[in-house]
Amino acid sequence: MTTIVAQTGEEGTVSPYALSHLDSLESEAVHIFREVAGEFERPVILFSGGKDSIVMLHLALKAFSPAVIPFSLLHVDTGHNFPEVLEYRDRVVAEHGLRLHVASVQDYIDRGALKERPDGTRNPLQTLPLTEKIQSEKFDAVFGGGRRDEEKARAKERVFSLRDEFSQWDPRRQRPELWNLYNGRHAPGEHVRVFPLSNWTELDVWQYIAREGIELPEIYFAHERDVFQRGGMWLTAGEWGGPKDGETVEKRLVRYRTVGDMSCTGAVDSDAVTLDDVIAEIAASRLTERGATRADDKLSEAAMEDRKREGYF
Amino acid sequence: MSTITAEPLSETTLLRFATAGSVDDGKSTLVGRLLHDSKSILTDQLEAVERASAGRGQDAPDLALLTDGLRAEREQGITIDVAYRYFATPRRRFILADTPGHVQYTRNMVTGASTAELTVILVDARNGVVEQTRRHAAIAALLRVPHVVLAVNKMDLVEYRETVFAAIAEEFTAYASELGVPEVTAIPISALAGDNVVDPSANMDWYGGPTFLEHLETVPVSHDLAHCHARLPVQYVIRPQTAAHPDYRGYAGQIAAGTFRVGEPVTVLPSGRTSTIAGIDLLGEPVDAAWTTQSVTVLLADDIDVSRGDLIVPTKDAPATTQDVEATVCHVADQPLTVGHRVLIKHGTRTVKAIVKDIPSRLTLDDLSLHPHPGQLAANDIGRVKIRTAEPLPVDSYADSRRTGSFILIDPSDGTTLTAGMVGESFAAPEPVKDPSDDGWDF
Numbered sequence: 001m002t003t004i005v006a007q008t009g010e011e012g013t014v015s016p017y018a019l020s021h022l023d024s025l026e027s028e029a030v031h032i033f034r035e036v037a038g039e040f041e042r043p044v045i046l047f048s049g050g051k052d053s054i055v056m057l058h059l060a061l062k063a064f065s066p067a068v069i070p071f072s073l074l075h076v077d078t079g080h081n082f083p084e085v086l087e088y089r090d091r092v093v094a095e096h097g098l099r100l101h102v103a104s105v106q107d108y109i110d111r112g113a114l115k116e117r118p119d120g121t122r123n124p125l126q127t128l129p130l131t132e133k134i135q136s137e138k139f140d141a142v143f144g145g146g147r148r149d150e151e152k153a154r155a156k157e158r159v160f161s162l163r164d165e166f167s168q169w170d171p172r173r174q175r176p177e178l179w180n181l182y183n184g185r186h187a188p189g190e191h192v193r194v195f196p197l198s199n200w201t202e203l204d205v206w207q208y209i210a211r212e213g214i215e216l217p218e219i220y221f222a223h224e225r226d227v228f229q230r231g232g233m234w235l236t237a238g239e240w241g242g243p244k245d246g247e248t249v250e251k252r253l254v255r256y257r258t259v260g261d262m263s264c265t266g267a268v269d270s271d272a273v274t275l276d277d278v279i280a281e282i283a284a285s286r287l288t289e290r291g292a293t294r295a296d297d298k299l300s301e302a303a304m305e306d307r308k309r310e311g312y313f
Numbered sequence: 314m315s316t317i318t319a320e321p322l323s324e325t326t327l328l329r330f331a332t333a334g335s336v337d338d339g340k341s342t343l344v345g346r347l348l349h350d351s352k353s354i355l356t357d358q359l360e361a362v363e364r365a366s367a368g369r370g371q372d373a374p375d376l377a378l379l380t381d382g383l384r385a386e387r388e389q390g391i392t393i394d395v396a397y398r399y400f401a402t403p404r405r406r407f408i409l410a411d412t413p414g415h416v417q418y419t420r421n422m423v424t425g426a427s428t429a430e431l432t433v434i435l436v437d438a439r440n441g442v443v444e445q446t447r448r449h450a451a452i453a454a455l456l457r458v459p460h461v462v463l464a465v466n467k468m469d470l471v472e473y474r475e476t477v478f479a480a481i482a483e484e485f486t487a488y489a490s491e492l493g494v495p496e497v498t499a500i501p502i503s504a505l506a507g508d509n510v511v512d513p514s515a516n517m518d519w520y521g522g523p524t525f526l527e528h529l530e531t532v533p534v535s536h537d538l539a540h541c542h543a544r545l546p547v548q549y550v551i552r553p554q555t556a557a558h559p560d561y562r563g564y565a566g567q568i569a570a571g572t573f574r575v576g577e578p579v580t581v582l583p584s585g586r587t588s589t590i591a592g593i594d595l596l597g598e599p600v601d602a603a604w605t606t607q608s609v610t611v612l613l614a615d616d617i618d619v620s621r622g623d624l625i626v627p628t629k630d631a632p633a634t635t636q637d638v639e640a641t642v643c644h645v646a647d648q649p650l651t652v653g654h655r656v657l658i659k660h661g662t663r664t665v666k667a668i669v670k671d672i673p674s675r676l677t678l679d680d681l682s683l684h685p686h687p688g689q690l691a692a693n694d695i696g697r698v699k700i701r702t703a704e705p706l707p708v709d710s711y712a713d714s715r716r717t718g719s720f721i722l723i724d725p726s727d728g729t730t731l732t733a734g735m736v737g738e739s740f741a742a743p744e745p746v747k748d749p750s751d752d753g754w755d756f
Contacts, residue, residue, distance in 0.1 A: 038621045066597070179427045
């Protein structure tokens with residue numbers, strides 16, 4: 001669907017050729033997907049069942065229509081998943097006949113390759129299973145749903161971001177990106193992280209979901225849930241390790257703004273039950289998505305930069 | 314005007330713009346003011362900045378910390394890399410490439426300007442046009458940024474005098490038009506006091522133009538496409554080979570310039586084969602016409618050989634192909650570019666081998682003087698180069714088409730992006746002069 005926006009210039013001239021902001025962002029993202037399809041051997045889309053990865057998949061499906069997408073999906077499974085999101089993931093994979101790879105944090109913990117952290121958070125533990133899956137499957141391009149508006153270290157991220165065999169990011173050695181000429185050259189063992197939603201904001205993502213009629217897991221909309229408070233956020237009670245002594249569970253009307261590991265992704269108080277409600281709520285919100293919902297980003301000024309350097313998404 | 318979009322579902326246009334200027338010119342203050350007054354800085358971001366500023370012993374929140382996202386930047390108190398900021402008003406969505414103004418970071422300004430429709434150049438009203446202003450104007454002119462805004466800042470420190478503003482605006486506009494900058498809008502502001510940034514100033518009755526934000530909201534973002542050469546670099550061939558689509562063969566790409574229509578005779582370059590557009594799919598939806606910068610899939614009437622790297626153009630308006638490219642380049646890598654350097658050139662969706670045949674001159678941005686035969690270009694140098702390519706390329710003049718007149722050079726050994734290139738003459742002549750001896754490949 002294309003919306004043509006009449007545009008009034010300084011002299012009052014109207015151009016019928018101006019694209020709407022959603023059309024511009026969509027076209028840019030599609031261009032990025034197609035560049036990767038044209039230049040890489042084994043690309044994969046990181047798919048968590050969160051809204052950004054769902055929008056990425058939707059864009060990829062449009063980019064290669066009426067053919068199937070020439071990529072598979074990769075889910076880094078922390079073992080602390082929301083059941084609604086896993087169900088959504090499996091349904092989408094079946095519906096579009098996609099191939100899903102899973103890198104399991106639980107497997108690494110079970111065989112002693114990773115240790116559970118004292119705080120129970122598994123977000124930082126995803127880096128090793130992700131890196132080893134990339135290496136063993138020889139993925140050379142890995143699409144992530146990261147957006148530059150999310151976090152200040154991400155604001156410095158390229159669309160094509162080169163990683164060494166340890167998945168490490170070196171912000172001082174990034175390639176300048178000029179015009180729309182992306183440089184995907186990489187040595188054997190290296191790979192490129194690709195961020196098609198780099199220039200999207202949280203509001204753009206939601207507006208696009210509404211415009212395209214994209215289905216989401218229900219946890220993005222207001223519902224009653226047993227939650228407890230930790231670090232100023234509402235966390236879902238469950239087998240992963242909450243609540244602890246002194247933390248009390250209560251039933252609240254909440255929704256999730258982001259979907260990640262259950263142990264560090266907070267719900268927000270909300271009565272937004274429809275897409276329009278959600279969009280109105282975000283437009284009025286005075287907190288960023290990560291500020292409202294991610295415990296791990298509050299650790300330090302450079303928490304995200306440090307995780308990214310080590311190979312995080 | 315100054316709040317985040319009040320009707321969240323409405324679609325607006327997108328403006329990409331870049332800022333250039335040093336810390337002393339008040340760039341961070343202007344950007345901070347713009348984001349703050351358009352309510353684009355959220356509470357947790359502001360709190361984080363306040364915490365960090367207090368931790369450094371600063372009294373007021375340092376808004377530069379909003380964009381200086383890397384540890385090294387915060388430690389050194391300088392901006393190393395282009396920072397992208399996003400904000401919206403009910404009239405438009407904005408992507409701001411905030412580029413550092415230090416001399417050694419020319420490549421960042423070039424990067425930010427390469428995708429910008431508008432560049433903001435800041436000057437301090439007390440100092441007027443200085444060497445750095447001329448350098449920024451030259452980069453905007455080289456990159457052919459369609460709109461240039463001269464923000465004359467710190468008007469509060471010159472008693473808001475019209476004569477001060479008028480003299481600076483006149484000097485800058487004269488210099489910019491010598492460089493071929495098509496349009497300069499000069500706006501007197503005080504970023505610190507908020508004059509003419511978002512709201513009109515009560516201190517400058519003599520100024521009748523738009524505020525800074527009003528200008529950003531209303532400046533036209535698309536051009537007269539009827540006069541653009543239509544160009545479609547082929548990214549990927551879509552062949553479903555399914556029962557439902559046994560014979561579908563579509564050429565996918567983002568239209569780099571102009572408009573394509575169903576029924577139009579087209580030529581595929583560099584092969585020169587011709588056909589007619591049988592259909593255009595706009596991400597799954599058939600359309601009669603499509604234009605820049607839409608991503609489309611084009612179907613041709615004839616079964617001819619087309620693959621990634623080819624360029625589809627109207628038969629009546631095809632560029633010449635050439636193996637000899639002469640261009641203005643900005644060198645962006647730490648290792649120098651030398652005569653005889655074997656490189657890869659990426660133009661559109663095509664990457665071919667090439668060799669640097671000559672570096673006829675290096676340009677000093679401060680005074681636009683030319684240094685003949687420098688032998689090499691170091692990081693942040695701007696110069697002229699002659700490149701011989703292994704295969705013919707259908708290049709346009711950068712003056713005609715920013716997307717099909719640009720390229721990058723890549724080091725084949727380690728993949729480093731070496732150089733950003735713009736085909737043809739460096740600067741637009743204020744009045745076009747036809748040179749009869751010109752052999753015509755760059756028009």
